[in-house]
Amino acid sequence: MTAVREVVAAVQDPELPVVTIEQLGILRDVRVDDDGAVTVDITPTYSGCPAMDAIRADIVAALAENGVDDVDVRTVLAPAWSTDWITPDGRAALADAGIAPPHPAGTVALTLTVRCPHCGSPDTRELSRFGSTACKALWVCRSCQEPFDHVKAL
Structure with a gap:
């Protein structure tokens, strides 16, 4: 489970490639069921964010590169994303x-x-x-x- 989360957490945001989706705070949850299927919950920075399709594809590709093919990426809208969710490392990466x-x-x-x-x-x-x-x-x-x-x- 930890390795799967680390793979997903390392996916870069396509519009802000200096931060990962975890640093940006849009990665909500990663679950692995007993059969090895992975469910990933992400929240867009705003409801019309055009990068969500690219993020979804990047998550699926990153997991496929690590031998995980059964992936469901879900968009979670509530609670809405907030800039408060950007990690300290993410804030530093943006500034850098x-x-x-x-x-x-x-x-x-x-x-x-x-x-x-x-x-x-x-x-x-x-x-x-x-x-x-x-x-x-x-x-x-x-x-x-x-x-x-x-x-x-x-």
Whole structure:
């Protein structure tokens, strides 16, 4: 069971390939029944996420590479995914890749500014509410002039 979960947990998110589906918090559960059939529960970052088909296929392929062919990947919508589910390692990986992670749980949801993941400056501004994917916004740093994605808090 542990090995199966590790295989699934290592699947990268296709839109944010610097994090795994476990680090992103969309991997909910992995179960192996007595016959060896595997059921994987995943939750999309939002209900219309176009990456879910790719994630499902990547999970099936990763398990097939490890000798598991009886796989059912289920989409679980409740409770809805939250950016609070991103692991500390996931937040660090996003920042290391130049993507500003959302504020951690317990902070005020109002975003006046986002720290630049390149230079750390709080002197940033949102260029577009819509970034390279629907779950990110495009920001720019006034200090170093670098643009960057910011994962929207949900």
